[in-house]
Amino acid sequence: MSKVRTELMVCGGTGCHATGSIALIRALEEEIARQGLAGEVKVVETGCNGFCAVGPVMLVQPEGIFYQKIKVEDVPELVEEHFLKGRPVKRLFFKESISKEIIPNMDEIPFFAHQELRVMRNKGIIDPEIIDDYIARDGYFGTAKALTEMTPQQIIEEMKKSGLRGRGGAGFPTGMKWDFASKSRSDVKYVLCNADEGDPGAFMDRSILEADPHAVLEGMIIAARAINATKGYIYARTEYPLAIHRLEKAIEQAKDYGFLGEDILGSGFSFDIEIYQGAGAFVCGEETALMRSIEGKRGMPRPRPPFPAHKGLWEKPTILNNVETFANVAQIMLKGGDWYASIGTETSKGTKVFAISGDVNNIGLVEVPMGTPLRTLIYDVGGGIPDKKKFKAVQLGGPSGGCIPEEYLDTKVDYEEIAKVGAIMGSGGVIVMDESTCMVDMARFFMDFIQDESCGKCTPCREGTKRILELLEKICDGRGEAEDIDILEELSATIKEASLCGLGQTAPNPVLSTLRYFRHEYEAHIYDKKCPAKRCAALLKFEVNPDKCKKCGLCFKACPTDAITWKKKEVAVIDKEKCVQCLTCFSKCKFDAID
Amino acid sequence: MAKLTIQDLKKIKENASKDISLRQNKGKIKVTVHMGTCGIAAGAREVMSTLMDEIAEADRQDIRVVTSGCMGMCSSEPNVTVETEGTEPIVYQKVNANVMRQVFRRHILLGEVQSDFALAKM
DSSP states (O other): OOOOOEEEEEEOSHHHHHHTHHHHHHHHHHHHHHTTOBTTEEEEEESOOSOGGGOSOEEEETTTEEEOSOOGGGHHHIIIIIIITOOOOGGGSEEOTTTOOEEOBGGGSHHHHTOOOSTTTTTTTSOTTOHHHHHHTTTTHHHHHHHHTOOHHHHHHHHHHHTOBOTTTTOOBHHHHHHHHHHSOOSOOEEEEEEOOOSTTOOHHHHHHHHOHHHHHHHHHHHHHHHTOOEEEEEEETTOHHHHHHHHHHHHHHHHHTSSBSSGGGSSOOBEEEEEEEOOOGGGGSHHHHHHHHTTSOOOOOOSSSOTTTSOGGGSOEEEEEHHHHHHHHHHHHHOHHHHHTSBOSSOBSEEEEEEEESOSSOEEEEEETTOBHHIIIIIISOOOGGGOOEEEEEESGGGSEEEEGGGTTOBSOHHHHHHTTOOOTTSEEEEEETTOOHHHHHHHHHHHHHHHOOSSSHHHHHHHHHHHHHHHHHHTTOOOTTHHHHHHHHHHHHHHHOSSHHHHHTTHHHHHHHHHHHHHHHHHHTSOOOTTSOOGGGOOOOBOTTTOOOOOHHHHHOTTOOEEOOTTSOOEEOTTTOOOOOHHHHHOSSOOBO | OOOOOHHHHHHHHHHHHHHTGGGGTOOSEEEEEEOSHHHHHHTHHHHHHHHHHHHHHHTOSSEEEEEEOOOSOGGGOSOEEEEETTSOOEEEOSOOHHHHHHIIIIIITTOOOOTTTEEEEO
């Protein structure tokens, strides 16, 4: 029997690993042993806690005290003061970035307080590499119920009742998808999990797989039972080594316990799961391309119909769902579709996981109920914009999505509402941009990504995205011409209409949504040859405005090439010969004095 | 490993729930061992170990043990505070391993306050 009185839940997600949690765990264990507390105080490595911005993070249980940005040097003090003598170390508590309030308890930190955890209900509570921890939290009871007490039709009915829609972004009702596949006649069927997360700024699926891999396996087993499939694949990108490692371990443990393999839990049903590592092509997140890739062919989409529910992987009926979708399933089986549908909006039920990044204080992973206004997501959970800058826009849905400006920030998180304002729900990437972002440059960035990732099979996408990129580069370079905006709009419409797959059909979205809300910025670039946000180097003069300069010398100190001369009480001067146009001085200047 | 049945699954859950009980905050009784420098010098470490042994033996998951700093009564250390849901906290003074065992078995398990060793009601 354990004599542990305190458990230290240290985040072991990729974010905290990167900020040093592996070394932290080792240091904690050594110090605990040195101070004679081994056996009383235990260190547990959990999945992603979500608050990546302040990592490495640790939660002390049962007290609920949250520590942030812990360094190895802090460990001796922490162990002696808090875990031995019971005096929490205040300087490592969370400090709210705007009110400067110090908050020791995790539940009271606004970042956590506004969340509703369903998909991530086990985050920070279980060790993702220990299956018994998962079982302690009702793990595999959803599978047990679905396999022994429910018919495949009942499973599908429950899914329909829940209103769960595909969390990969398109939002197709999951129950309906399963229903189609269950009605296809075939002796072989497949269940696929899409873990090919590739949007810039998205890390929801990675964190779910790292924090709770068994929840995804359970979703796949239940789906397999619903459509009578015998084999499943998880298509995960090879750039997610930790997620793959934890999945492999989870599959091994599930096989060991008999949750995978022959005759699961004595139900007579058999199912197996394999991981297929993708090489990181964005297009392989498209369902037909993903299936070609698993077949060992080049990952390229094909026209639909036939839909995968009839002819998918190796021409057999197949369902493909996203990681987050599967992670919801076991809870729906256990608690019922009505429970799931009890929160959310008319058409969007349950919760949604978002990865918040960009110009925002609390970068991290959050789960909020559908219907939460974007403003709450960005200001309350996200903690607002750093450095007293103004909010400009938020990009939802990555390169396939669109931006939403200030005036529509009260839009609710809901598939239809977000589409109305020109963006998409997408898989959950939320990139916040402050006033120093140039929207033309932002569109150029996404178009650069898209034309790079276009597979080249259909002409509109292959050629069209390249032409759009050329036009955007031209505008950013100050060579924009009056008719360029019309050409952009025409090209966008054609690409949207004529592309083969979702990648091409949504590729012009960043251009269209920036044109919709920030047309004046395009016009300023083209007609006035000015970049209002001062990000496009070709349109800047690299001169200090003596009327605005406060002679503080911040630009002088920041310049990496010593191109700025400055003395106390004198206006700074930029030497254009030495200047490499890196824009560091623009971001450092607090008075907008450089043109 | 042999295939699990649903009965096995329930058993695993029962055992594993004990292992993660600290993380789910279900404690009804909170025992604070005052571990300031004074407390440690007077023998609080031994009191703590005795307490942990007793809890393990009784196999109880609803008892939370926390440490705290000096509460200003250095002369009566080691001090231990017992808080049961819905009743007033009782501070015990000059606790040693034997007293700790008695407090645990009589007060914590049976609810009989051991006033012989009590310093005060808080």
